[in-house]
Amino acid sequence: MSIHFEYSPDVQQAIENKQPILALESTLISHGLPYPENLNTALEVEEMVRREGTTPATIAILEGKIKIGLSTKELEYLATYQTVNKVSVRDIPFILSQSLNGATTVAATIFIAAQAGISLMATGGIGGVHRGNELDISADLIELARTKIAVICAGAKSILDLPRTLEFLETYSIPIIGYKTNVFPAFYTALTPYPLATRINTMRELGKFLHHYSELPLSSGVVIAQPIPTEYEIPSDIIEPAIDRALKQASMQKISGKAVTPFLLKELTAITNGKTLAANVALIKNNALLGAQLAKELHKTSQPGQRFKMVDDVLRREDNQVL
Ligand code: PSU
Ligand code: MN
Numbered sequence: 531m532s533i534h535f536e537y538s539p540d541v542q543q544a545i546e547n548k549q550p551i552l553a554l555e556s557t558l559i560s561h562g563l564p565y566p567e568n569l570n571t572a573l574e575v576e577e578m579v580r581r582e583g584t585t586p587a588t589i590a591i592l593e594g595k596i597k598i599g600l601s602t603k604e605l606e607y608l609a610t611y612q613t614v615n616k617v618s619v620r621d622i623p624f625i626l627s628q629s630l631n632g633a634t635t636v637a638a639t640i641f642i643a644a645q646a647g648i649s650l651m652a653t654g655g656i657g658g659v660h661r662g663n664e665l666d667i668s669a670d671l672i673e674l675a676r677t678k679i680a681v682i683c684a685g686a687k688s689i690l691d692l693p694r695t696l697e698f699l700e701t702y703s704i705p706i707i708g709y710k711t712n713v714f715p716a717f718y719t720a721l722t723p724y725p726l727a728t729r730i731n732t733m734r735e736l737g738k739f740l741h742h743y744s745e746l747p748l749s750s751g752v753v754i755a756q757p758i759p760t761e762y763e764i765p766s767d768i769i770e771p772a773i774d775r776a777l778k779q780a781s782m783q784k785i786s787g788k789a790v791t792p793f794l795l796k797e798l799t800a801i802t803n804g805k806t807l808a809a810n811v812a813l814i815k816n817n818a819l820l821g822a823q824l825a826k827e828l829h830k831t832s833q834p835g836q837r838f839k840m841v842d843d844v845l846r847r848e849d850n851q852v853l
Pocket of ligand 2: 666788
């Protein structure tokens with residue numbers, strides 16, 4: 531038996547024409563944002579990416595098929611149906627074998643994107659080590675440690691234990707580039723007490739960095755952390771007590787496993803009267819825009835024969851077979 535990817539017509543065309551592609555996750559559509567903000571954000575993000583000349587490849591599993599690039603109808607489905615599973619890497623074989631629907635987390639999205647030869651992915655925030663439970667470590671970190679891809683994000687949510695998350699990333703040799711920042715951004719807030727070792731200020735330098743990264747026989751991913759746009763930032767004296775309340779609710783209601791992140795996001799939206807939701811949407815768009823521009827920059831500056839050519843790997847793979 532072989533497992534195939536199903537590419538949307540425009541992603542297929544971008545692959546054939548060697549045009550820049552940006553992978554996008556779908557868990558934030560099905561489990562991270564409420565309707566209708568989830569659908570509007572997904573559609574606007576795709577539109578923004580296209581306007582930059584990059585092809586968006588939103589990844590999901592529909593009726594047991596791995597989809598790379600989705601139609602508007604498929605995005606609508608992910609945004610509205612309650613029966614879409616949150617799919618991390620370990621869930622993929624089950625979802626495929628049962629012909630189920632699944633929205634992919636950062637972990638599952640980069641696992642699939644890398645297999646398809648896509649080298650850039652944008653999201654809101656990556657998962658991390660949870661507060662109060664050192665063993666609740668998002669599979670996003672584990673997958674980043676073994677997947678050669680660059681993930682653009684606004685850092686990690688401050689519902690997480692950020693110092694431990696940063697320690698993990700360091701231990702697993704995952705570079706974190708602060709894009710126009712000296713500190714690791716905390717999703718809703720731009721400034722944190724957590725300094726980063728590396729900062730880059732321009733698209734050109736980001737491109738140069740990624741070309742060098744791609745030339746080295748490294749197997750880990752890269753995190754490009756971009757702070758939330760200032761006008762959407764939520765001051766820490768508002769967000770921190772809100773997070774404490776949300777965490778207390780989660781522990782009182784004994785929320786565990788993969789339900790924790792969606793639960794906390796929902797609670798925060800209620801506690802802050804939608805402020806966190808507006809912030810979340812703004813930073814997702816901001817990251818997708820950077821991702822689209824960076825995809826174009828890499829495409830423009832790739833030398834013939836260079837490994838980091840966005841979609842070359844997929845052409846080398848016979849039949850687009852995953853396994
Ligand atoms: N951050 C958000 N919204 C989300 C997520 C993160 O603002 O929906 C999702 C991402 O898909 C991420 C996942 O990969 O949550 C992490 O979940 P967990 O902590 O269960 O690994
Ligand atoms: Mn978890």
